[in-house]
Amino acid sequence: MIKHIMIFTILAVVAIFSSSAMATEGYELLFQGTTSKLTTTEKQQIFKVLGFHLSKDKKFITDETCGADVSPNVKIDDLNGDGIEEVFVTWGNTCTSGQAGATVSLLIKGTSGKYIDNLGFPAIEYEKLSTKNKGFPDLKFGGPGFCHPVWRWVSNKYQHFRNEPEVKGGCDGVK
Secondary structure, eight states, X not given: OHHHHHHHHHHHHHHHHHHHHSOSSHHHHHTTTOOOOOOHHHHHHHHHHTTEEEOTTSXXXXXXXXXXXXXXXXXXXXXXXXXXXXXXXXXXXXXXXXXXXXXXXXXXXXXXXXXXXXXXXXXXXXEEEEEEETTEEEEEEEOSSSEEEEEEEETTXXXXXXXXXXXXXXXXXXX
């Protein structure tokens, strides 16, 4: 009997500690394992801007369109070296992002002090290029196919700049 009580007590303690380590808010799960200077309010705002939801069991993040797990991956960067963090979030699935299976969002702090999703289109990955404009690196995006868009910082946001073929003729017919 005492053996059963001890086992039950140990299991109860484990359950209490593991549930307290589980994210209780969606923004906590989104930024779990990420080091940044972002405030709680900024993290909450980014979670909301992305249109994400926390699953009922609080184990994964879903999108508002398909309701499926979007498996977000957050990377913090200071693209222009001004001390203000930009936030890359690669997320999605075939429902939200088509054949690419992922979307890249870049959240940049606007003049209002709030983060704005500057990209948010299907792409599997991004690469910071050595070329820059106004202190921000050009960004190249990878995805299905042989033509990859390069985006450049113009005024206060990234805009499509050019296409870069992966192979000769890879961008033929692409505007």
